[in-house]
Amino acid sequence: MRLFATLLGPITLLALAGVWFWRWRRIHHERRLFKMAIDQHWTLFWAGLIGGVLASLVISLGLWLLHVHLPIAVLAWFTALDGAAFLLAGLGFGPWLLAFAGIAAWAAARWLPWSWLAVPAVGHWAAGSLALVALVFAAEALLLWLMAPAIDVPKIKDGRRGARIASYTRRQFYWLPLLVTLPTGHFVFLPLISGAALTTRKQLPTQALRFWTKAYAIGGAVVAGLAGWAYAQPALSLWPLGISAAVGLIVALACRWADQRGISYISQTTDGVRLVAILPDTPASKMGLQAGDIVLKANNIPVGSSDALYEALQAHPTYCRLRVQRLDGAVRLTETAIFTGAPHELGMITFAEDN
Numbered sequence: 001m002r003l004f005a006t007l008l009g010p011i012t013l014l015a016l017a018g019v020w021f022w023r024w025r026r027i028h029h030e031r032r033l034f035k036m037a038i039d040q041h042w043t044l045f046w047a048g049l050i051g052g053v054l055a056s057l058v059i060s061l062g063l064w065l066l067h068v069h070l071p072i073a074v075l076a077w078f079t080a081l082d083g084a085a086f087l088l089a090g091l092g093f094g095p096w097l098l099a100f101a102g103i104a105a106w107a108a109a110r111w112l113p114w115s116w117l118a119v120p121a122v123g124h125w126a127a128g129s130l131a132l133v134a135l136v137f138a139a140e141a142l143l144l145w146l147m148a149p150a151i152d153v154p155k156i157k158d159g160r161r162g163a164r165i166a167s168y169t170r171r172q173f174y175w176l177p178l179l180v181t182l183p184t185g186h187f188v189f190l191p192l193i194s195g196a197a198l199t200t201r202k203q204l205p206t207q208a209l210r211f212w213t214k215a216y217a218i219g220g221a222v223v224a225g226l227a228g229w230a231y232a233q234p235a236l237s238l239w240p241l242g243i244s245a246a247v248g249l250i251v252a253l254a255c256r257w258a259d260q261r262g263i264s265y266i267s268q269t270t271d272g273v274r275l276v277a278i279l280p281d282t283p284a285s286k287m288g289l290q291a292g293d294i295v296l297k298a299n300n301i302p303v304g305s306s307d308a309l310y311e312a313l314q315a316h317p318t319y320c321r322l323r324v325q326r327l328d329g330a331v332r333l334t335e336t337a338i339f340t341g342a343p344h345e346l347g348m349i350t351f352a353e354d355n
Contacts, residue, residue, distance in 0.1 A: 047149050064179075099223065168199065169199045203327060208255075309350070
């Protein structure tokens with residue numbers, strides 16, 4: 001019973017509150033901006049729960065096979081740093097801060113007078129702490145690759161040259177209820193939150209997350225090597241802990257750099273009709289349209305405004321054939337069968353809808 005009590009710790013409660021809050025804020029924002037919610041499903045929640053639990057099983061098994069035993073004070077630092085990062089998810093989020101847990105536990109035990117922060121000699125637990133970080137980084141990369149639904153929150157603002165510009169925010173969190181062994185041999189749950197919160201202006205978050213996946217995979221491999229170093233030379237364990245913190249910071253800066261990449265701003269254009277968002281489970285989503293696409297022609301008629309797009313769609317109500325330009329400049333043709341109605345009924349949200 002005491003074991004399962006640790007499962008419902010502050011991180012679990014924080015994760016539940018955070019997921020509800022960010023979902024409510026996203027839907028409220030979309031209704032205020034577009035008079036409708038783009039996606040009301042709980043896709044992000046289920047991806048975070050199922051993906052997180054499956055990853056936790058693998059990580060917990062890995063820790064057990066590696067005979068990792070971590071003191072309570074070290075686990076407390078994992079919890080504290082993870083919780084602090086999640087509370088600041090409005091600015092951005094990633095599990096990179098966990099790489100500081102080991103060096104923070106050592107520094108607190110050395111410089112702060114409180115007995116509850118005391119830990120055994122760093123050589124006894126440094127390798128296990130680094131192994132945990134490496135496994136979480138690897139799980140982050142795998143989850144972002146396999147279970148990161150493309151549900152982005154568009155925001156519209158006026159550009160310097162008059163054209164409106166769209167930016168996109170994605171927040172995908174994974175709940176990791178890890179089972180960790182204490183030095184006494186007892187088990188405790190260590191709930192953590194992994195995932196990503198980012199905003200992009202010159203690309204969609206999906207493109208940035210591809211770089212995140214590589215960054216965390218490489219970071220996890222480097223930290224795994226540091227764990228091996230700490231295991232082989234316990235007397236030098238402080239060095240791997242410090243380098244691990246540096247690796248975490250480099251991963252964070254690299255991901256931040258990836259968020260800023262892109263060719264040009266996703267802005268209103270006179271060369272066609274820019275799509276700000278695509279409603280799920282609609283003809284537009286089945287046609288493979290994406291936010292940021294520019295509709296150049298509709299039913300073989302050039303379109304330069306939302307009104308022109310609407311008129312072109314009504315001209316041939318039995319089908320919808322679009323010539324679309326992607327963010328990377330690639331042009332493709334796509335079509336769907338019988339359609340009547342305005343662009344947003346097809347599932348396309350344009351800049352006109354935020355008026």
